[in-house]
Each structure stands twice: as C-alpha cells, then as structure tokens.
Amino acid sequence: MxxxxxxxxxxxxxxxxxxxxxxxxxxxxxxxxxxxxxxxxxxxxxxxxxxxxxxxxxxxxxxxxxxxxxxxxxxxxxxxxxxxHEPLGDDIFRSPFLLFARFAHLLDADLVKSRIDDRLADLDAQIAELKELQQQIETGDEPSHANDAWVVSYGINCLEVAHRHLHTHMNSLIASARRRETRIGQQAAE
CATH class of the missing domain: 1.10.10.10 (Winged helix-like DNA-binding domain superfamily/Winged helix DNA-binding domain)
Known part of the structure; x- marks a missing residue:
C-alpha cells in the first residue's frame, strides 16, 4: 500500500x-x-x-x-x-529493540534488563492507547465503522503476544548478556 x-x-x-x-x-x-x-x-x-x-x-x-x-x-x-483490490504486499515490521536483542550477548546484563523493562513499558503504553481507542469506539465517542473495532482488537492482541513473549523469555536474553565483572576482567586482561 x-x-x-x-x-x-x-x-x-x-x-x-x-x-x-x-x-x-x-x-x-x-x-x-x-x-x-x-x-x-x-x-x-x-x-x-x-x-x-x-x-x-x-x-x-x-x-x-x-x-x-x-x-x-x-x-x-x-x-x-x-x-x-490490488495485492497488499508484505507487512513491514522494524524494531530497534530486536536489533538490540540480537546483540545482547555483547552488553552488560544490567543494560539488557533495563532495555527489556523499557520495552515492556512501551508495549504497556501502546496496549493502553489502543484499549482507550477501543473504548471510544465501543461508546461511540470516536466516529468509526464496525471494522475499526476489529482492527484495534487485532492490534491489541499482537502487542499482548509480544509483551507476553518478552516477559516470559526475558531471563534467557538477560542470561546471554555479559556480567559486568566479566567485561571488566576482559578489559583489564587486554
């Protein structure tokens, strides 16, 4: 599109x-x-x-x-x-957080934990924003078509799955990161 x-x-x-x-x-x-x-x-x-x-x-x-x-x-x-009616093409999903996660093993565990907490808070805010929009649609405060509720519900579900996955699997990402002592020890050895 x-x-x-x-x-x-x-x-x-x-x-x-x-x-x-x-x-x-x-x-x-x-x-x-x-x-x-x-x-x-x-x-x-x-x-x-x-x-x-x-x-x-x-x-x-x-x-x-x-x-x-x-x-x-x-x-x-x-x-x-x-x-x-034209072909839609692929959905495009870009995430700076996923790039960060891909290289979490290069970083301090404290930083990885902090970024995960920030990402979870961002997801919470996005979910809350969509739920507010959903409420406005349901109460008629927002001019809408019936499909708007479907689209917003889809968005909420996608974000909730991302939140649940990150929350459930964050410890393995944090565990992949370096401990501060390890990094300091490596720097001293260099």
Missing part, C-alpha cells in the same frame, strides 16, 4: 489538512498502517488533486496561518476502493 492510498483512506472518512494526515499517520490508530512523512504526503496530495481524486480549499484561522483542507471526490472514493 502506498502513501497515495493512505491519504485517500483518511480522506474517505473526514476532510483533513496535510498536517492532520501526517498526525494521523504517527498517532493513534493510523500509525499502524503505513509510514508516511511530510515529504511524501504533500506530493501525494498534490498528485491526487491533479488527478481529480481530491479537492482542496483554504481555511483561514485567527492568529494562525491559513491551512489547505483536502476532501475526497467520488472519483477518489472509487480509486481508493480500486486500490484495495
């Missing part, structure tokens, strides 16, 4: 500025779909507008610069649905 389709997905349910689309890509439920930078969103919006898939209007704000608000057209809705 590309940035163009991502922009159409957000505009399918609400009008938004490029900044708001970027915010939706980095915070909340939209952050789990496709990564998009300002440098990719604005050219995609310009091309969508050139192709007649979105329109824009200038919205003036008191004490702030005016902003350009984009709206999807009927042609844009059709193009979005067509894009959903």
């Amino acid at each position: 590309n940035v163009r389709t991502l922009c159409l997905s957000f505009l399918y349910t609400q009008d938004a500025s490029g900044y708001e689309i970027r915010k939706l890509c980095t915070e909340g439920g939209g952050a789990y779909f496709v990564e998009a930078s300002f440098g990719s969103i604005y050219p995609a919006l310009a091309k969508l507008e050139d192709d007649g898939l979105v329109t824009s209007r200038i919205e003036h704000q008191d004490g702030k610069p005016s902003k350009k608000i984009y709206s999807i057209t009927e042609a844009g809705r059709a193009a979005f649905c067509d894009a959903l």
Whole structure:
C-alpha cells in the first residue's frame, strides 16, 4: 500500500489538512498502517488533486496561518476502493529493540534488563492507547465503522503476544548478556 492510498483512506472518512494526515499517520490508530512523512504526503496530495481524486480549499484561522483542507471526490472514493483490490504486499515490521536483542550477548546484563523493562513499558503504553481507542469506539465517542473495532482488537492482541513473549523469555536474553565483572576482567586482561 502506498502513501497515495493512505491519504485517500483518511480522506474517505473526514476532510483533513496535510498536517492532520501526517498526525494521523504517527498517532493513534493510523500509525499502524503505513509510514508516511511530510515529504511524501504533500506530493501525494498534490498528485491526487491533479488527478481529480481530491479537492482542496483554504481555511483561514485567527492568529494562525491559513491551512489547505483536502476532501475526497467520488472519483477518489472509487480509486481508493480500486486500490484495495490490488495485492497488499508484505507487512513491514522494524524494531530497534530486536536489533538490540540480537546483540545482547555483547552488553552488560544490567543494560539488557533495563532495555527489556523499557520495552515492556512501551508495549504497556501502546496496549493502553489502543484499549482507550477501543473504548471510544465501543461508546461511540470516536466516529468509526464496525471494522475499526476489529482492527484495534487485532492490534491489541499482537502487542499482548509480544509483551507476553518478552516477559516470559526475558531471563534467557538477560542470561546471554555479559556480567559486568566479566567485561571488566576482559578489559583489564587486554
């Protein structure tokens, strides 16, 4: 899925500025779909507008610069649905923590334990954020489609599995790390 389709997905349910689309890509439920930078969103919006898939209007704000608000057209809705028929491609999962874990054997056990604790706290925060979103969807506080609840539930389950695995197996990762005394002894020998 590309940035163009991502922009159409957000505009399918609400009008938004490029900044708001970027915010939706980095915070909340939209952050789990496709990564998009300002440098990719604005050219995609310009091309969508050139192709007649979105329109824009200038919205003036008191004490702030005016902003350009984009709206999807009927042609844009059709193009979005067509894009959903295309092959999806593989999910992309990148994790700096997994790189760290891969080389934990080179590090002090105290550092490995600390990073595991940080990662568990991050997972807890992400799960809590999604559960809050789930609650907003269930109570109707968040405008949504029935499938939004399914998507959020899927995300919660994936994160809970990651949390459970890390919590259950953290001792083997910590045990693979060096003890401070070992590292200091090796440095002294060198």
